[in-house]
Amino acid sequence: MRIRLIAVGRRMPKWVVAGYEEFAKRLPRECRLELVELNPGDRSGGDVQRARQTEADRILDKLGERDHVIALDELGREATSAGWADAFESWLHSGRDVAFIIGGPDGLDERVLQRADHTWALAKMTLPHALVRVVVAEQVYRAWSIVSGHPYHR
Numbered sequence: 001m002r003i004r005l006i007a008v009g010r011r012m013p014k015w016v017v018a019g020y021e022e023f024a025k026r027l028p029r030e031c032r033l034e035l036v037e038l039n040p041g042d043r044s045g046g047d048v049q050r051a052r053q054t055e056a057d058r059i060l061d062k063l064g065e066r067d068h069v070i071a072l073d074e075l076g077r078e079a080t081s082a083g084w085a086d087a088f089e090s091w092l093h094s095g096r097d098v099a100f101i102i103g104g105p106d107g108l109d110e111r112v113l114q115r116a117d118h119t120w121a122l123a124k125m126t127l128p129h130a131l132v133r134v135v136v137a138e139q140v141y142r143a144w145s146i147v148s149g150h151p152y153h154r
């Protein structure tokens, strides 16, 4: 299964790169987590909606027809780690690739939310998108640990 984390934003601070890598590198090759970074839309003219639409075009362009898509959004459904693990197991059996999507500074365009199979929240709080990368990597690793019976999860 190919799992991609498609994220708007580049040039993350060192702590984000290190935090993400810490968990991504622990996943076995057959469930490797691949980071796809996208350029943010141009906000120089102050047109936030247009910037978000540009980001949506870039995100949608990366998605395959059969990809199982999970949009991350604070207004989504709050899932437990056990819920992530159940989903992880079903993806393993489905043979479909998985894509998690993290929006830019102004969130995700409606078109991305429409394309997503699920919209999940990590919390009800608004989190910085950089931190969301680290949490998603950790939760994917945790889901793998639960499904594999690895002692990381307790």
Ligand SMILES: C[S@@+](CC[C@H](N)C(=O)[O-])C[C@H]1O[C@@H](n2cnc3c(N)ncnc32)[C@H](O)[C@@H]1O
Pocket: 071, 072, 073, 074, 075, 101, 102, 103, 104, 105, 106, 107, 108, 120, 121, 122, 123, 124, 125, 126, 127, 128, 129, 132
């Ligand atoms: C800074 S937030 C954008 C906040 C913006 N107000 C919005 O409307 O979404 C950037 C991205 O981080 C992710 N994000 C932030 N908080 C989140 C949360 N609690 N749960 C899931 N994803 C979150 C989402 O993908 C969001 O598009």
